[in-house]
Amino acid sequence: MRIALDAMGGDNAPKVNVDGALESIEEFGDVKITLVGDEAVLNKQLQRKSYDAQRLDVVHASQVVEMGEAMAMALRKKKDSSIRVAVGLVKSGKADAVVSAGHSGIAMATALTMLRKAPGVDRPAFATLMPTLTGRFLLIDAGANVDCKPLNLLQFAFMGNAYYKTVFGIPYPRVGLISNGEEDCKGNELTKETFKLLKTSGLNFIGNIEGKDLFSDHADVVVCDGFIGNTVLKTSEGLAETIFKMLKAEITKSFFAKIGYLLMKPAFRNFKKNTDYDEYGGAPLLGINGTCIISHGRSSPKAIKNAIKVANQLAGIDISKLISDNIAQSGMGIIKENEFAEN
């Protein structure tokens, strides 16, 4: 697959982006990368690096969207930004997927306006993999839509289901709905209505799932609105970081604990590898015509490389067509008609 990489997006661009791209063509035999950004800057980054020029080229973009930039201004004024040019390559069929670690809101808006929603999808959503005790779950929506309707959440469930079953080869992923209790009657207005739709969706819906059960392998696909999803994702990141800082502070207080830590280091390292954001790479924006992976602004080369891996994988299975097909087969049209009839 041919991946267009927004080489200028992210806190440490373009260096980590270029390094990640080079690592990925080294590691994944079937990937071709187009670095999109300031040609002079990128060529300088590539100087003295050895790589297969058949599999890595540069496309010029004269502008860069900065991390703190206002959405409206960036979209209107920066017509030659690296993210826009990169998405354009997907639109024109010159690339199969786009990866960006830049301003996530602007990357999302650019992908959405240029590639448009996939047939049957009302609201595209971010899907993020998160580690559990023995595996992982897919959180959808992880932050694209802060205010949702039940039908949106139902579509997220179908989108997540299509992704999960195809990528992990599990025919009937367990779909859970985040709620304030596991009993069927629990929830807010949004989730109670969504619960009813999921119950008759034909998906392997296991019911409500509480925050405390997210990490203990209850569900494969966890559905929520983007406000909740963003809060769950960031709370988890913040808490994990804090737990390790607190432990570290305790360890430095005692000589024996320090020795103990040295002996435990490989165990800590394995644990970190299992839970490391860099291993997951990035979150696809599901439900658009094309494959678009958005990574953390503070991505490392490894995170970029793994985002490229995900992009390669999802473009390979034609994720957007897969999702549209799944939604078309779901009887969603009937649910929608009923919804409109009621209103």
Place this chain on the structure above:
Amino acid sequence: MRIALDAMGGDNAPKVNVDGALESIEEFGDVKITLVGDEAVLNKQLQRKSYDAQRLDVVHASQVVEMGEAMAMALRKKKDSSIRVAVGLVKSGKADAVVSAGHSGIAMATALTMLRKAPGVDRPAFATLMPTLTGRFLLIDAGANVDCKPLNLLQFAFMGNAYYKTVFGIPYPRVGLISNGEEDCKGNELTKETFKLLKTSGLNFIGNIEGKDLFSDHADVVVCDGFIGNTVLKTSEGLAETIFKMLKAEITKSFFAKIGYLLMKPAFRNFKKNTDYDEYGGAPLLGINGTCIISHGRSSPKAIKNAIKVANQLAGIDISKLISDNIAQSGMGIIKENEFAEN
């Protein structure tokens, strides 16, 4: 202060409740406890225990609300339940506060219907302390109200502020609003409106706070609706548990790691103490006429003891009057009038 303890509520009642009560009269010189529940059962629990009978008595209640019980049935049919009789002692002035580790929804509903909302409060809320890197923050609402209006969240902020400043002696606690980004413009419909109200509230409002910053001492009082609060609380509990299980699994794989763990054990223990739920004891239901602390169903004797400590402390400062006074002084009446004028 005189604390009425629902001795029958909780997964391990009445044993842990009685043990916690005994520990608390041992430790806190100014506490008197009334155990509420089946007299015969409780007297049997107290047999062969030595304690000051002036400071611990039993009031009979013939019924118990079970953990899985349906709310409506329990409220209607169990007029002599231990939680109801315990709340009744507060209502009649025979106790200053009530503590329950029973069914939290039913405990809340019972306290709310019998003691009623404090003047100026539209929706009482759960307030939970959570540990941070160097201190703690108060999460409000931690689960009482799943669907909220901006005015409810504003009141939660005042309630949390009154609690925090009085209990921790900090004159202007930093109040943050959970959102999907720290920029002022971020949020969903509910939080964007709430943001405007908080901005002009006179509170020390520091703006939006993301999940990742909750645990790094950005805010003292963290405001959100009860659906979000419950999700944050339970996700944190679940993740912390999972991290330790994952670490443990890694440790058992290697002999050196096991030795390392033994050397690090005191550090782990200190860390656990700082983050242990049992140390915090329970969550007060703020905004009712009286002091009511709801604890985890799986509370240990230490958790019960610490819930009694919190009850004692909050009854001592007359938390419900404090909250009503703070809301009266806040100009909330004017905000409310404007709100009704708009609708």
